[in-house]
Amino acid sequence: MTSRVTLISPATSPSLRQARFDDGTTSLDGNGAARARAAAGTLPPAAHVVVSPSARCRETATALGLAAAEPLAELAGLRAGRWEGLTIEEVGGAEPEAVARWLTDPAAAPHGGESVQDLCLRVGRWLDTASQTDGRTLAVVEPDVVRAVLVRVLGAPAASFWRADVPPLTATEISGRAGRWNLRLGNPLQPADD
Structure with missing residues (x-):
């Protein structure tokens, strides 16, 4: 049995453009929604469609024509605790040592939320389940989730988590x-005429 998972990062939102710790309620911006609608129909057929529970992932899935996507809590982005809603610049100005520790120590969670290591373990458990699923799974997920999958698939240390950039509205495929x-990695979702 071969399992295939296509991870789609969400389209742009104000939080993404502002480097803000998203609290899960931020909607897509107009350009992001338009680009996602233009990419509808470019994805391969799938037996299973799942989505991170954030607004931007759910809206991206809907714009891509994946309205029946099942939200899964285990695919939520990194829980940033008391930093949610703030920009990285704001947090870095107020707590520079905490940000430095968070970016260099995957077990650190100075924000009171979830560590990178814990996120990687959570997403790894979901990936173990997905590996038992025959056919293709489409998953519209936060960039953090894509990074956690990369860490797991490559057998890389959790410290490498921040070394992967995940552009908006791209597909990362594993099989x-x-x-x-x-x-x-990084297949852009584009209308057929691009």
Whole structure:
């Protein structure tokens, strides 16, 4: 049995443009929604469609024509605790040592939320379940979730989490069987005439 998972990052939102810790309620901006609608129909057919529970992921899924996507709590982005709603600049100005520790120590959670290490473990458990699913799964997920999948698939240390950039509205594909995954990165979702 071969499992295939296509991870789609959400379209742009104000939080993304402002480097703000998203609290899950921020909607797509007009340009992001338009780009997602233009990319509808470019995705392969899937047996399963899931989505991070954030507004921007749910709205991206709907704009892509994946309105029946099932929200999964285990695919939520990194929980940033008391930093949610703030920009990285605001937090860095107020708590520079805490931000430095958070960016360099995957076990650190100075914001009172979730550590990168915990996120990677949570997403890894979901990936173990997905590996038992025959056919393709489409998952519209936060960039943090894509990074956590990369860490798991590559067997990389959690400290490498921040070294992967995940552009908006791109697809990262993995496929595998018997617990071994292959990776295909960063495919843009574009209308057929691009």
